Amino acid sequence: LASLKNRALRQRIMDASLNRASKGGEFDNRAVVASMVKLRAERAAMLGYANHAAYVLADETAGSVEAVNRLLAQLAPPAVANARAEAADIQKIIDAEGGKFQVSAADWAFYTEKVRKQKFDLDEEQLRPYFEMDNVLRNGVFYAANKLYGITFKERKDLPVYLPDIRVFEVFNEDGSHLALFLVDYYARSNKRGGAWANAYVAQSSLLGxxxxxxxHLNIPKPADGEPTLMTYEEVTTAFHEFGHALHGMFSNVKYPRFAGTSVPRDFVEYPSQVNEMWAAWPEVLKNYAKHYKTGEPLPQALLDKVKA
Ligand SMILES: [Zn+2]
Incomplete structure (x- = not known):
């Protein structure tokens, strides 16, 4: 939808997508959904909960339906205000192009791209020379963790790895004692799952010692031999995000491995990663790693402001 120029086609695709599995015939899922809802309500009642939401939330950090509704009620007004402001920006472009129509949901992605180009004029290619991978890792990701938690990192080339590209770092506590091993598997390859994620190959456990x-694991395209790996800003924030999950696993201090690291309620598991992601753009951290890979010159303020916008 972001790249389709034909408005009628955008609308058709949107409608088709919204009506998936609910148009009658053998792929109509509505009866299945209705029976799932009924079974969930039955289970909740059998276990003594008012409804399915209360049953699910009992094990989450939110704790109750009221707490979730309270948060949603807080979020809704600013979210709607933000959407209205975006709609106004989009409508301005439609009008300027002589569109003579009101923006609809199917138009949103297509015009959002145009607004983004017009407002920020941000060319990712301009940024990449400031985000060389080893520099981002050592002087960004590791630097922030060292400042915050005092942990230090030492590359271990003597340990076996499953592919030559994988890097292993031993992580030490502030007092110099061993904390964890951290594997960096940033490059894309043809047999790798897409996206980015953190994985604990050995979970911390005092029971098992x-x-x-x-x-x-990230999916950064590997450059040609001898060329530096220059990351996009999104890849940089992803590296910080996934390292937040890694920290969660490394700082684990439990007896049973079942409860180690990221084995926490689903509405908490993204908290450490979101917080760590925040440091990517933190001025003190950004200044330390966002340097041109050839000249060492810091990321210019004008580019920096666009990144933050
Ligand atoms: Zn995450």
Missing amino acids: TSPVIAN
Whole structure:
């Protein structure tokens, strides 16, 4: 939808997508959904909960339906105000192009791209020379963790790895004692799942006496031999995000591995990663790693402001 120029086609695709599995015939799922809802309500009642939402939330950090509704009620007004402001920006472009129509949901992605180009004029290629991978890792991701938690990192080239590209770092506590092993698997390859994620290959457990072995997997295209790996800003924030999950696993301090690291309620698990992601753009951290890979010159203020916008 973001790239379709034909408005009628955008609308058709949107309608088709919204009506998936609810148009009658053999792929109509509505009866299945209705029976799931009924069974969930029955289960909740059998276990003594007012409804399915209360049953699910009992094990989450939110705790209750009231707490979730309270948060949603807080979020809704600013979210709607923001959507209205975006709609106004989009409508301005439609009018300027002589569109003579009101923006609809199907138009949103297509015109959002245009607004973005007009407002920020941000060319990712201009940024990449400031985000060389090893520099981002050592002087960004590791630097922030060292400042915050005092942990230090030492590359271990003597340990076996499953592919030559994988890097292993031993992580030490502030007092110099061993904390964890951290595997960096940032490059894309044809047989790798898409996206980015963190994985604990060994979970911390005082019962078993294990210390964590945690990996971060990203999908950064590998440059030609001898060329530096220059990351996009999105890849940089992803690296910080996934390292937040890695920290969660490394700082684990439990007896049973079942409860180690990221084995926490679903509405909490993204908290450490979101917080760590925040440091990517933190002025003190950004200044330390966002340097031109050839000249060492810091990311210019004008580009910096656009990144933040
Ligand atoms: Zn995450």
